[in-house]
Amino acid sequence: MAVAAGTMLQGCSKTEGGASGSSEAVSSDAAQAVYVAPGKHDELYSFLSGGFNGQVSVYGLPSGRLLKIIPVFSQFPENGYGYSEESKAMLMTSHGFVPWDDLHHPKLSRTDGQTDGRWLFVNGNNTPRVARIDLKTFETVEVMELPNSAGNHCSPYPTNNNEYVIAGTRFSVPLDMKGGTGDVSLDKYEEEFRGSISFIKVDPEKGDMDLDFQILVPGFDYDLANGGKGPSEDWVFFTTYNSEKAGTLKEVGASQNDRDYLAAVNWKLAAKYAKEGKAREMPANYYHNKMDENSHVAKSTVKKKVRYLLPEECPGMMYLLPAPKSPHGIDVDPSGEYMVVSGKLASAIPVFSFAKMQDAIKNKQFDGEKNGIPVLKYESVLKGEVKEPGLGPLHTEFDGKGNAYTSMFVSSEIVKWKLNDLQVVDRMPVYYSVGHLMIPGGDTKEPHGKYLVAMNKITKDRYLPTGPELAHSAQLIDISGEKMKMLLDFPTVAEPHYAQAIVASKVAPNSTKFYKLDENKHPHAVKKEAEVSVTRESKNRVRVKMTAIRSHMTPDNIEGIQVGDTVYFHVTNLEQDWDVPHGFAVMGANNAETLIMPGATQTLKWVAKKAGVFPFYCTDFCSALHQEMQGYIRVSPKGSNVPIKFSTGKKKQNIPGVASTK
Amino acid sequence: MKAYQKILMIVASLSLGLLFVFPMWKIYLKAPQYPEGLELHIWVNKLGGSSEGVLQNFNILNHYIGMKPIHAESFAELQFMPYIVIAFMVTGVLVGLLGKRKLVLGWTGLLMTAGAAGILDFYLWLVNFGTNLDPMAAIKVPGMTYIPPLLGNKQLLNFEALSLPALGSLVIFMAITIAGLSYFFSLRNQTIDAVHKNRKVVA
Numbered sequence: 001m002a003v004a005a006g007t008m009l010q011g012c013s014k015t016e017g018g019a020s021g022s023s024e025a026v027s028s029d030a031a032q033a034v035y036v037a038p039g040k041h042d043e044l045y046s047f048l049s050g051g052f053n054g055q056v057s058v059y060g061l062p063s064g065r066l067l068k069i070i071p072v073f074s075q076f077p078e079n080g081y082g083y084s085e086e087s088k089a090m091l092m093t094s095h096g097f098v099p100w101d102d103l104h105h106p107k108l109s110r111t112d113g114q115t116d117g118r119w120l121f122v123n124g125n126n127t128p129r130v131a132r133i134d135l136k137t138f139e140t141v142e143v144m145e146l147p148n149s150a151g152n153h154c155s156p157y158p159t160n161n162n163e164y165v166i167a168g169t170r171f172s173v174p175l176d177m178k179g180g181t182g183d184v185s186l187d188k189y190e191e192e193f194r195g196s197i198s199f200i201k202v203d204p205e206k207g208d209m210d211l212d213f214q215i216l217v218p219g220f221d222y223d224l225a226n227g228g229k230g231p232s233e234d235w236v237f238f239t240t241y242n243s244e245k246a247g248t249l250k251e252v253g254a255s256q257n258d259r260d261y262l263a264a265v266n267w268k269l270a271a272k273y274a275k276e277g278k279a280r281e282m283p284a285n286y287y288h289n290k291m292d293e294n295s296h297v298a299k300s301t302v303k304k305k306v307r308y309l310l311p312e313e314c315p316g317m318m319y320l321l322p323a324p325k326s327p328h329g330i331d332v333d334p335s336g337e338y339m340v341v342s343g344k345l346a347s348a349i350p351v352f353s354f355a356k357m358q359d360a361i362k363n364k365q366f367d368g369e370k371n372g373i374p375v376l377k378y379e380s381v382l383k384g385e386v387k388e389p390g391l392g393p394l395h396t397e398f399d400g401k402g403n404a405y406t407s408m409f410v411s412s413e414i415v416k417w418k419l420n421d422l423q424v425v426d427r428m429p430v431y432y433s434v435g436h437l438m439i440p441g442g443d444t445k446e447p448h449g450k451y452l453v454a455m456n457k458i459t460k461d462r463y464l465p466t467g468p469e470l471a472h473s474a475q476l477i478d479i480s481g482e483k484m485k486m487l488l489d490f491p492t493v494a495e496p497h498y499a500q501a502i503v504a505s506k507v508a509p510n511s512t513k514f515y516k517l518d519e520n521k522h523p524h525a526v527k528k529e530a531e532v533s534v535t536r537e538s539k540n541r542v543r544v545k546m547t548a549i550r551s552h553m554t555p556d557n558i559e560g561i562q563v564g565d566t567v568y569f570h571v572t573n574l575e576q577d578w579d580v581p582h583g584f585a586v587m588g589a590n591n592a593e594t595l596i597m598p599g600a601t602q603t604l605k606w607v608a609k610k611a612g613v614f615p616f617y618c619t620d621f622c623s624a625l626h627q628e629m630q631g632y633i634r635v636s637p638k639g640s641n642v643p644i645k646f647s648t649g650k651k652k653q654n655i656p657g658v659a660s661t662k
Numbered sequence: 663m664k665a666y667q668k669i670l671m672i673v674a675s676l677s678l679g680l681l682f683v684f685p686m687w688k689i690y691l692k693a694p695q696y697p698e699g700l701e702l703h704i705w706v707n708k709l710g711g712s713s714e715g716v717l718q719n720f721n722i723l724n725h726y727i728g729m730k731p732i733h734a735e736s737f738a739e740l741q742f743m744p745y746i747v748i749a750f751m752v753t754g755v756l757v758g759l760l761g762k763r764k765l766v767l768g769w770t771g772l773l774m775t776a777g778a779a780g781i782l783d784f785y786l787w788l789v790n791f792g793t794n795l796d797p798m799a800a801i802k803v804p805g806m807t808y809i810p811p812l813l814g815n816k817q818l819l820n821f822e823a824l825s826l827p828a829l830g831s832l833v834i835f836m837a838i839t840i841a842g843l844s845y846f847f848s849l850r851n852q853t854i855d856a857v858h859k860n861r862k863v864v865a
Contacts, residue, residue, distance in 0.1 A: 576715025625726070
């Protein structure tokens with residue numbers, strides 16, 4: 001097998017004529033290393049953000065099999081998320097219904113600094129939001145908008161026991177201190193613009209989020225964040241760029257200073273200050289959307305207040321560490337002692353020491369201050385620099401064996417170096433323009449250390465061409481030995497920014513197989529075929545409570561609908577079996593279908609626009625008689641005297657179905 | 663009867679209470695789409711399965727071939743069988759207390775008859791469900807009936823059905839055995855008594 005695969009791969013590189021030489025690095029036993037036999041399961045789940053598709057895609061590792069796409073900030077026609085009446089509220093914001101976002105960073109919940117497989121937190125960069133996905137159901141269960149934020153990029157970073165999920169703004173904006181931004185001249189960036197860092201409290205049992213307080217920070221651009229561990233576990237670190245405070249042509253304006261800052265925030269102290277009354281309060285206006293786990297109905301709450309701290313009033317809470325030119329990634333090693341800052345325009349990677357930082361604070365080795373926040377001396381916190389690591393360092397992850405791996409965007413490679421002596425020990429080309437890289441658990445206290453996934457922005461010649469737009473690629477690299485070995489690449493859905501992975505045994509055994517019908521608390525659920533109904537509720541509104549089971553819907557003949565009526569189809573899936581969802585679609589519906597999980601109820605809104613007979617049917621192949629799982633709805637002209645009538649099959653004609661037309 | 667024999671008899675009758683703890687029979691179905699299998703558990707007083715939705719899933723699958731839905735309510739047996747079991751327990755304890763050998767034999771015989779009747783009843787239900795099919799069924803295979811096996815396995819279309827007595831049946835079997843032992847030991851009492859009597863005569 002290995003020989004055959006090796007030959008094939010060699011053959012491939014020959015036909016490519018060495019245009020890129022891009023197969024050279026593939027190890028000869030790669031096929032065996034990633035082969036997961038049919039019916040066998042992968043060792044790890046990985047969660048890749050979909051970037052501009054607003055979704056998370058779940059891949060098995062090492063096979064690279066796509067297991068699921070989870071819609072978070074985007075409407076998803078596949079299952080009706082964001083279209084069905086139950087889920088629409090999940091996408092509500094203070095800007096109205098926003099059915100899209102730019103999803104950058106998935107982060108797994110943690111217990112004692114290690115992934116625990118309970119929840120996945122993700123951020124929406126465009127319309128600042130943080131969402132929580134429940135890993136029992138792999139569904140988005142909560143979406144919270146963030147006030148005073150604009151471009152929620154350095155987000156969402158859970159502390160070691162999910163005490164807080166922390167989210168910082170990428171863009172600073174002129175806050176009007178009333179929940180919006182001021183009408184301010186764009187010349188006034190330097191004086192008027194501010195950023196914010198949000199501290200979201202997480203319920204230790206249920207995972208529910210709550211915005212506890214914010215810190216209003218100087219008007220830089222906050223890029224990425226990472227939490228401390230071990231000795232540094234009370235701290236969270238943020239890279240910033242644009243310390244120049246340029247408000248226009250940032251590519252030049254924000255690239256002038258040789259050093260920007262790493263912002264270090266003592267989150268425990270901040271929480272203490274907030275609790276002790278240092279926090280002020282201001283009006284706000286943001287949405288908090290939650291999916292009820294029994295009714296599967298999402299509800300929005302509009303929050304009207306937010307508490308905030310000012311760093312200048314909270315001594316010891318925040319420090320700035322000078323970091324070489326436009327830093328991007330900040331990554332704390334598993335021991336919690338080293339903070340690696342990747343200056344994307346810098347020629348060396350600085351590694352800071354947490355112990356030195358503590359000493360510098362104690363000895364007041366300051367280099368002035370910015371907006372009342374002490375700036376520490378660069379040399380006083382520096383452990384050393386990784387010299388000539390490559391071009392364009394972006395992100396670093398760790399294998400738990402004393403090695404760090406940094407992605408190099410410009411030189412398209414992964415560089416392995418040692419944390420103790422900061423010497424580069426290996427390099428591996430990747431195809432092409434790698435952004436984030438991920439080692440399962442590589443940002444936790446105990447990395448898995450076997451694989452590394454490189455997430456590349458550009459694929460060019462990697463796959464069969466598909467017109468101007470090409471898939472992005474993830475590449476799986478074996479890091480178990482001294483030398484890195486390329487194993488696999490697989491196309492990804494939209495642009496993966498970051499990813500997290502976890503051993504399957506922490507997630508798979510808890511997977512929900514179906515919802516218990518008895519626990520279905522949906523207000524329009526019907527749990528027996530005998531209880532279905534069609535009711536004219538008002539002049540133009542008809543409510544259909546129906547059931548679906550292999551392989552029929554009850555009722556499947558509905559009459560008495562009139563042109564102009566809005567019909568709510570509440571479909572309850574009566575199945576109590578794993579992997580038997582039923583779909584529901586009506587001809588001419590202006591939204592989508594809906595996919596109803598076993599035991600759940602979902603609602604599709606449909607407006608009768610013209611007289612006639614319209615079919616509805618099940619869209620998810622459910623059984624040998626799936627094609628026959630269909631029905632008709634008859635629409636009569638406005639004001640006609642056809643009474644409401646419904647049935648399924650001749651025998652059941654006597655279903656008491658009388659609901660009078662007004 | 664000696665005390666330990668009476669106790670044996672009482673243990674035998676009380677052990678029938680385990681019928682409310684364990685199912686009597688299990689029917690296993692396996693098909694490519696059900697790698698985890700479906701199990702129907704038949705109890706003395708209810709129907710159940712390996713998981714909550716099993717009965718419903720049995721019925722969903724059976725409806726394609728026109729088999730009547732299986733519901734606990736459709737079996738009068740499940741209503742009165744618990745009383746029979748309780749009756750056996752009560753009478754068994756009484757028999758044990760009275761310590762009359764012939765009553766023990768009678769009780770054991772009755773229990774064996776009841777067990778056999780139960781199996782026959784079960785078989786008749788299987789035949790009834792397997793052959794009494796809705797003529798409007800979606801799937802009709804000429805000449806095919808769907809009587810599940812009483813014991814052992816059988817291929818029914820895409821399903822491999824396996825039927826086996828479960829712990830509950832073993833409980834009945836155990837009760838019969840223990841009661842039988844009680845009787846058997848008491849037989850020896852008689853022989854020993856007889857020997858004693860004979861000795862006296864001789865003496």
